[in-house]
Amino acid sequence: MSSKLVGVGVGPGDPELVTVKGVNVLRAADVVVVPVMAAPDGTDGGERGRAEATVVHYVPEEKIVRVVFALNERSDRARREAAWDAAGERVAQLLRSHTTVAFATIGDPNVYSTFTYLAQTVGELVPGTVIATVPGITxxxxxxxxxxxxxxxxxxxxxxxxxxxxxxxxxxxxxxxxxxxxxxxxxxxxxxxxxxxxxxxxxxxxxxxxxxxxxxxxxxxxxxxxxxxxxxxxxxxxxxxxxxxxxxx
CATH class of the missing domain: 3.30.950.10 (Tetrapyrrole methylase, C-terminal domain)
Known part of the structure; x- marks a missing residue:
């Protein structure tokens, strides 16, 4: 069976603004990926992002996987691209071993979201992956x-x-x-x-x-x-x- 990657919009930050469908998809997924900013050395900076802070209200922490994105890198294009490739490969690994992976993104996954780029990368790394989105409050x-x-x-x-x-x-x-x-x-x-x-x-x-x-x-x-x-x-x-x-x- 094809694996499924679902981008779930979790709103601007208020946990009460996550839709019922969004909560159901997060709970049903095998793992929930949340983006975190990279430290200067490219590793997990340790700071809990807004998406993760919202998701923990609905799913247990052991189900959450933090994936480093170069969200705060704007000057070094090569470093940013390398970080994106690494993030895509990490999510691809999860899809190879799980049926459904949810990616929690603040706002809506189709409005200026990291999910757009992630879905494109994962689709190339894991052909046949089903891509879906759940809209969120902007x-x-x-x-x-x-x-x-x-x-x-x-x-x-x-x-x-x-x-x-x-x-x-x-x-x-x-x-x-x-x-x-x-x-x-x-x-x-x-x-x-x-x-x-x-x-x-x-x-x-x-x-x-x-x-x-x-x-x-x-x-x-x-x-x-x-x-x-x-x-x-x-x-x-x-x-x-x-x-x-x-x-x-």
């Missing part, structure tokens, strides 16, 4: 709920951009219609604040980090300062709305 959904921000109304578009690509992509999105959501903007907080001011989008915009965790922060975008924020910070910048009801439905 950071923008959680931030909208916690802040009261409305993501879309009527025919408004929704634009999602990763600021790791540079602030220019955010500025371009803010010049268009609808709500703009920015992911991973923590290291470019100053540029994001400037882009919001230039586009007239500060009013009503919110940002948040560590959603669902003890150190959670949800604040108006007008409070953005020049200091660096957590890498996984999320921004929601709604458009200026006329206050009408039902006109755009």
């Amino acid at each position: 950071a923008m959904q959680d931030l909208a709920a916690r802040s009261g921000a409305v993501l879309t109304e009527g025919t408004e578009p929704l634009t999602l951009v990763p600021v790791t690509a540079g602030a220019a992509v955010l500025k371009e999105a803010l010049s268009g219609p609808g709500t703009v959501v920015a992911y991973k903007f923590g290291r470019q907080a100053r540029e994001v604040a400037e882009a919001l001011r230039e586009s007239g989008r500060v009013e009503g915009a919110v940002w948040g980090s560590a959603l669902g965790l003890p150190e959670e922060s949800v604040r108006p975008a007008g409070d953005l300062d020049d200091g660096p924020l957590p890498y996984l910070s999320t921004l929601i910048a709604p458009p200026v709305r006329d206050g009408g009801r039902g006109g755009k439905l």
Whole structure:
């Protein structure tokens, strides 16, 4: 029988936001893989990641397998590629000896997730592996709920951009219609604040980090300062709305 690799979205960090289906798949899997950041020497840095901290609420620790990914390597491409290859081979080994392997990823496995690359690598290493995903609550959904921000109304578009690509992509999105959501903007907080001011989008915009965790922060975008924020910070910048009801439905 073919082995199965399932990417399970476990949400932004609040264990209560894992779906019932996600919990069932995690519990039914033979092993649950969680990504951890590499230490400078490429080994397990020992820090419990957000996905693992969520998963332990639902499965026993002895069922969890920590796999090192170069999540924090951005300058040395060769080192990053080598780490990805090693991670893929580790998961491939698990699939050769187990029927079902679940991979827990924060947010959704099809939205800027490490699972996308892992599935591609594993599919090449273990031909015939069945790949599946279980959707998860995204950071923008959680931030909208916690802040009261409305993501879309009527025919408004929704634009999602990763600021790791540079602030220019955010500025371009803010010049268009609808709500703009920015992911991973923590290291470019100053540029994001400037882009919001230039586009007239500060009013009503919110940002948040560590959603669902003890150190959670949800604040108006007008409070953005020049200091660096957590890498996984999320921004929601709604458009200026006329206050009408039902006109755009």
